[in-house]
Each structure stands twice: as structure tokens, then as C-alpha cells.
Amino acid sequence: MALEPQDVRRAAFLARLGLNDDEAAGYVDDLSRILEMVDRLQSVDTTGVTPLAHPLDATQRLRADEVTESDQRERFQRCAPAVENGLYLVPRVVE
């Protein structure tokens, strides 16, 4: 399935990846060829085959409802680009 430039732009927008036009054009070609390779999947009939999400047929373990974490804000915010009063700062979000 070949990709159109707008497909790449749409994916880039959804993934919040800034791309200029040249970069986008480069990816159209790369991604088209990758998808062409991927299209080999269509050669096999998978009717009735249950999708496999995890390689082992295991089920979810549940943890007890207990508070096990304590405040580590200072340590966690040491690697944060912008904080004030314990809050992470981002450009103004307008609703």
C-alpha cells in the first residue's frame, strides 16, 4: 500500500513529530517501501486465527490495594525541564 504525502503528514501530526516538507517527502518513500514489504502479510489466510498479543498465554496478576510509594517529587523533578511550585510547566493551554 503506497503512502501519500498527506498520510505521512497526518501520522506526523498524530505523533507530534515536527517535519519539514523535505523530511516528509523522504519519509513518503521510505515508509512506502516498508509498507510494501509489510504487505507480504496479506499473502497468508488468517481466517479464524486469534490475534496473539503476548507470546505467553499468561494472565494479569493483581496487586493488593496498598499505598507503597512515598513522595519523591524533588528527585523526580530534578530531571524536569521546567517546574515551579512543584508543578510541571507547559506553554499556556487554552480550552
Next chain:
Amino acid sequence: MHDKTLTELATALAAGEFSSRELTETLLARIERLDGELNSFITVTGERAIAAADAADAARARGEAGPLTGLPLALKDIFCTRGVRTSCGSRMLDNFEAPYDATVVEKLAAAGSVSLGKTNMDEFAMGSSNENSYYGPVKNPWDLTAVPGGSSGGSAAAVAAGLVPAALGTDTGGSIRQPAAFCGITGLKPTYGRVSRYGMVAYASSLDQGGPLARSAADCALLLGAIAGHDLRDSTSVARGVPDYTAELGESLSGLKIGLPREYFGDGLDPAVEMAVREAIRVYESLGATVREVSLPHTSLAIPAYYVIAPAEASSNLSRYDGVRFGHRCDNPRDLIDLYQRSRAEGFGDEVKRRILIGTHTLSEGFFDAYYKKAQQVRRLIRQDFLDAFEDVDVLMGPASPTPAFDLGANKDPVSMYLQDIYTIAVNLAGIPGISVPAGFVDQRPVGLQVLGPHFAEQRLLNVAHRFQQATDWHRRQPAFGQENA
């Protein structure tokens, strides 16, 4: 000291031939001298290593030494290490000092091992040549014009060059086994869920698995015993006892049934590599094993399925890198969208972007069934191929890679690079364990024999590899690089 195996070093430390501190200083000096050329480390943690070595020596003096006490190791820079930069080979995390330790890092520290630092890798573990690192490519110590393989290229090169006796890597589509093969060392990808993923920066969560790269199967057994086990912090880790992986090493291979997947010896396999692999299989026959051909009929669909599933998971796993709580943030964002788009555009390299775009596209509305669901169905067929094969044989054998290490810069095209992983990738889709064992050379570049087993058959794989290493000396060969002043 630098050319000894982990097992030999453990014996020497126990015998008091040298201290962990002496060993650590020797290796740090070697890294200092040689790694400028090799580029296998992103961060060397010398001071911490010396402190850990001193603590290990003190523990030994108190009679509290365990099997790993005082042994130097390196960690792929994908394992979060508290207080140390954990970059994942990306500009995105160049400034990220992890505030916590990965489970395996905790376990290795608790066992008294000494981490020398964090090794180079393809960015976010996406690559097969280590050329996708923000910190530059790693060279193959056997031939400085060749790649070391990827994505755990730094770990493999560092072990091969004698900078560290063993290292941890991760394997999502071959990222332990292929660089181990390219660098002439032993690398084990355990069963999915055998080793905790907590603190291992995620690439593709249903495929990622950490494991050891070392100079021998026995060393891998030692390390796996230390890092394996159930982790309450990882829902996908398996609640199953950890055997003593060294206990069965040396058991006879008489009667071992080896299957050779027809599809692993077909078009695209370098005849010289095939020759080396077939020679290795003859060694097994001489050790009492029987060989038969088997088929894994869906092999050709493994790479297509992988390049749907892995990028899809990656596109979601990598959304957390948004410039808000950690990691790279662009200067002076105009607004929120600009913050996201520019931070991510600047922070991620080309291959990572490519996979995020592919994954985003294949998951998006209208494509999900044709790609993602289809790939998961094919994934089940691929797993079934292995389950069926293991009804008849004990292990599967074949090449780890169709060619020996290729030249740096040789594979510019992403698709042809992806096709390099033809023999390793299905293993991750099926979740089974695999080990790559040195099995000869082609044009002075190492060749790896890959041995695959059923889920949780690590013990069998390690013994099968170990017996080969008792019968051959490929794993003891050392590159000329770094030898002259050794």
C-alpha cells in the same frame, strides 16, 4: 586480566590472585585507552565502579562473597541506573539522569557486581548496526571498518575488545544475538518474561527482553541466574522458579535432537557463513546429537509482522517523550503543539521517527485490521511453527545472521537493513529463548551459530552452547585490537 571469562575471574578473585579493585582499575584504564576508537561506552562510571569494587573486596574479606561479587560488568544504556545518565542512545534522553534503578540493575548491584558504565546502542534499541546512536557508531573490534551489530552493539564490542568481561543487552528482534555473532561472543536472549523489564526503557513491550552478552555460555549462565526471576513490578514477568543455570552445564548431548529449519538455509545466506554453521553442526553430531531438517513455514512473514507490531508498540511507548517531565525540550516553545513537535523532532533520530510514523500509520483508523490485527494473527502462526517443530526436536540451529558483520555505512536503505534480522526476529514474536555462539570466521569477521529452544529451555540452550565451547575454541579467539600493549 582483560581476556579472562567471568567464571575465570570469579575463581581468581576468590583465590585472591587480585582484588576487584585491581581488576576494575585495569579495565577502566583499558577503556580509557581504547574506547576513544571503539566508542562502545556512552558513560563510564569510574568512581562508582571503584567504590563498588572496594565494597566487593570488603565483602569478600568478611567472607560474604557471592558468585558475582567483585565482577565487572557493563550495562546497555537502556537500563535505568539511579543517578547516572540513561540515554537510550538518544538525544532525547541525553540529559536524563534516571531517578531509579531498573530491577536487573538492582539485582546485579545486590549481587556485588561492579558496573563500569553504560554501553552504546542504537537509539531506543532500533537498529541492527549501532549506527543509529546519537553518540555515534560503535566499531567492531575485529575490524574497525565493520559494524558491531545492533542494537546492543556497544555491549558486544566492549566484551569482544576485552574492556569488560560481560555486559547486559536487550533483544527485541535480535539485538543481543546478532551483535554477539558479529563480535564473536556469546549472547543469550531469554524467554519473554524470564527477565524483568522494569526500568528497561521500552521499545516494543511484547518483544523486549534483557539478557547477557559474555565470553562463554557458562558466563551467560552465571549472569542469567542473577538477573532472571519474577518481578512484582512487571506484569509480564513470569512467576516461575529460577533454576541454577550452571548446574547442568557439561551434561552429555548424546541423543540430542537438532532441527535445521529449511527456511534458515535458503536464499540470501552467505555460503561461507553457511559452511561455518554446517561445520558447527558436524561438531554436534560428533558429540552424539542427531540432526534432521524441519520447516518453519511462516518464516518469511516474520519481518513483515515484526515491522507492524514493533513500530506500533514503539509509537505508543515513545509518546511519553514530550518535553514536559524529563528529556529534551526545545527552546522557547511558542505553544503546546510547538513544544511537542519541536522537542520530538529535535530529540529523536531518523530511524526512530521512521518507526514512530510507521506505527502511528498502521494503528490509525481504517488500517488497524489490515496491519495490526493481521500481524498479530500471523504472530500466532509463527509461534505455532516453533511449537510444532519442538514436538519433534530439542533445539533448532542455524545462522544468527545471513552475513558476517557488514561495513560501516554499507546498509543505507532501511528495508535492506531490516532484512538482516531474518533469522532472529521470529524468535521474539514467539517469545522463545535463543543463544548465539561463536562458530568460526569469514574474512576475519566472526560467524555466530544460533541455537533456539522452547519457552523456558534456557538451561538446555546454555548446556548445548557450553558443550560446543568445550569442543571448540572459537569463543576464546580475541581480536588484534587492543592486544599490542595489553
Next chain:
Amino acid sequence: MMQWETVIGLEVHVQLATQSKIFSGASTAFGAEPNTQACAVDLGLPGVLPVLNEGAVAMAVRFGLGINAEIPETSVFDRKNYFYPDLPKGYQTSQMYQPIVGPGEVEITLDDGGTKRIRVHHAHLEEDAGKSLHEDYQGMTGIDLNRAGTPLLEIVSEPDMRSAREAAAYLKAIHAIVTYLGISDGNMAEGSMRCDVNVSVRPRGQETLGTRAEIKNVNSFRFVEKAIAFEIERQIELIEDGGTVVQETRLYDPEADETRSMRTKEQANDYRYFPCPDLLPVVLDQAYVDHLRANLPELPAEKRARFQDELGLSAYDAGVLASSRAMAEYFEVVKDVSGDAKLAANWVQGELAGQLNKQGLDIADSPVSASQLGGLVARVKDETINGKAAKQVFAALWEGEGDSADAIIDARGLRQVTDSGAIEAMIDQVISDSPVQVAQYRDAEPDKRGKMIGYFVGQVMKASRGTANPQQVNALLKEKLDDA
């Protein structure tokens, strides 16, 4: 004029009252300093992984059992991918395809006292996001992730409601169920319960649904009703003026009492749901579900039925008293202490509800405790005090002027006088003090006398400072005045 029918469906997000978060061991307590309850997992640090909280699973299942829903053996968590600063991982872990609770139904009480069943399509578990604080931080928005990872149960109804009143009644019914079960504090002001409303209109008789608008985040019972009322009118007007309703997300502004369109510029979202590879399928064994079922408390519908059938309350009274857990629990204490369900019901809905309403108080904050009121009702029942005195006692309890009804009755001498000798003496006194009125009474036609006797009753009650038994006073007065 075209007759319009309104079709409403609700998505109610209920914060579950677990101690820790759905996928981490961080506390869910409300009101902590920003980001002090956001652990590595909640922050989505590189390498962290989720582990599911059993408490959240149990609460979701109990809700399902409480609405007689199917509980599928297997449920699966999916990722909903989108970027927002209060969503740390860039995806919300939710359940898109295989939710933990299947179809069920909720009974609502209508204005006329009747009931209606609203079908629940499913309910699923998911994690809450953090909060964006729009106060000015150097011209930036501040992000607090304490709430991130708090377990939410999203309850999705079928489009079964036909009016704003029904929608509000449904929301109240959900509120009652989750608070009865104790799986949420149901505090709408703190955001423990939030609601998205889907509204459409169609000509009466038409089968197909009209285009719907989704009103996001309506956070009080009153606002739900008002937002829907506004939206219905807007849509009908729009269509009648020749326009068409656009499928969109709208926001209710309580100040202006209107809904407004949101994010018109933004490209359509594509959430790219796929199964979360970090979590495995949740498989519930039958024994676990049975155990939860065996330990369910009595729920509103059952309580309502019991109030009617066993206590003999009217459908209306039973409905009101069972409508909230706090109200029902209060009533049951009053009933048990007083030993009279009907009297207890009258007092809880009459004097108490009136005072609470006047002061804008919740029953949980009532200054008169249930056992105090029960003690008061007991004295009314055994005729220790008459109704008038009872009101005085209630007022005194409300003002905190005594610990119990008995103490107030004794201190104020409100014990009802039933000694007929004492009452007769008071009557005689009143008759001798009121010769004019007595003469008028006796001159009047018998059918007018009924009204005129009120004056004498009043005088006797006054003389007894309200403690005389009014029935006795009446009877004795009649005897004395008529027989003379």
C-alpha cells in the same frame, strides 16, 4: 408544530475509592501538594510498568453485580493514544474492546413516583489524567499529576433517557449505587463523579437517531439538567430554522447557562486503540466473582422494595428514603430507635429534610443525629410529648441545646399531661375566665360549634404550656361546654 423527542445517553466517570492508584502504589488521597503523589509509574518515567490494583477490579465487578450486569471472564486493557500535558504517557490505559463489566441496567425513579429501567451498555476501568492549572505561572500552565492514575470506572448508558429529568434521575441512581457499594465517595464537587452527556433530538415517531452533540464534563446533578435543557432547545431551534446539528463536543458554561462548541479547529482525533502490551488479559474466576456477589450490601432498589413491603411505606416515601445511602442509613437508625417506621419516615422527610434544605446541608452534616431524632420520635410515638412539643424538642436538638430528646423534655417540662383530672381543672379555669365566649358558643348552631371550640383548645394548651394532650382536651371541652 413538529413534536420532538429527546434522546439522551450518559457516560459517567466514577473515581473509585481505592487507597492506591490503578497501576501504581501511589496514594489517591485528595488535596495533597502538587505532584507529591505522582510516583515514577504515574509520571510515565522511561522504563516503568503498570501493575493492576485488585481493589479497583473488585469495585468494578461489584458495580457490575449491583446493576445485574454480565461479568465477562476476560477483560483487556487497551491504550488510547493522544497528547495532552496532563496525560503523562501520551496514552490513557483504558478498556476499549473487552470491558470488565458487560450490559446491565439501572432503575430510576420518575417524578410521578413510577420507575423506568435504563440499560447500561458496559462499564470499563481506566486511569484518570492529571490536572492542568491555568493560573499564571510565568505565562505558562502548571501540571499537577497527583490525580494521574486514579482509577475510574466509566459507566456508559444506552441512549434510553428521554428528558433532562430522566438524565438527572439516572445520574442520581448511579450516585446512589456507587455510594451504597462504597466504591466511590461520589463527591461531584471534588470531581469524584463526572459526566459526559450525549444529546440528540428527532421527530417523534422516527426510528433513527438524530445527530448528537456530546457535552463534556458536566459536574453536578443540577448542571446536567440545565445543560441538557439548553441543548435540547438549541438543537430544536437550529433544526426548525433549517439548520443541521453537527456532531461535536460542547462544553456547558454554568455562568451563562449555555453549551458552547469546543475545539473546532483541531484535526479529528484518532486514538489508535490497541491492546496494552504491558498488561495481560484480566481473567476473573467464578469463585472470586461469587465471593464479591455474596458480600454485596443491600442496594437502592432492594431497599426501596423492602421499605414498601416490610415497613409499609408508600412508594414515594420508600423511593425518597432509599435514594441515597446516607439518607437510608439515617432513616433506618431513626426507625430502629423509635420503633415506628412511618413516624420515622415522616420526621426524616418532614422536619429534618425541611431544616436541612433551608440551611443547604447534606444529611451527613445534620446537627441532629439519627439516634437523637430516633429518641425524639420514640417520645412522640409513646405520647410522652405531643406534636407541638416535639417541634420544640427538635429545634432544641438542632441548636445543640441538649444531648437527647428526653433530657430536653425533662428540662423544659414538656411531658404531655394526660391526667384527666389536671386537664379538667385547666378547662374549668378557662371556662370560668371566658364567660362571653362560652355564651357565644352555647348560642351557636351545633354545626358552627366545631370551629368555635378551637379558641378554648388554644387557651387550655396555653395554660398547659403546650403539654396537655390535645385529643383529651378536645373531648373534655366538648363534654363540658355541650352538657351544661
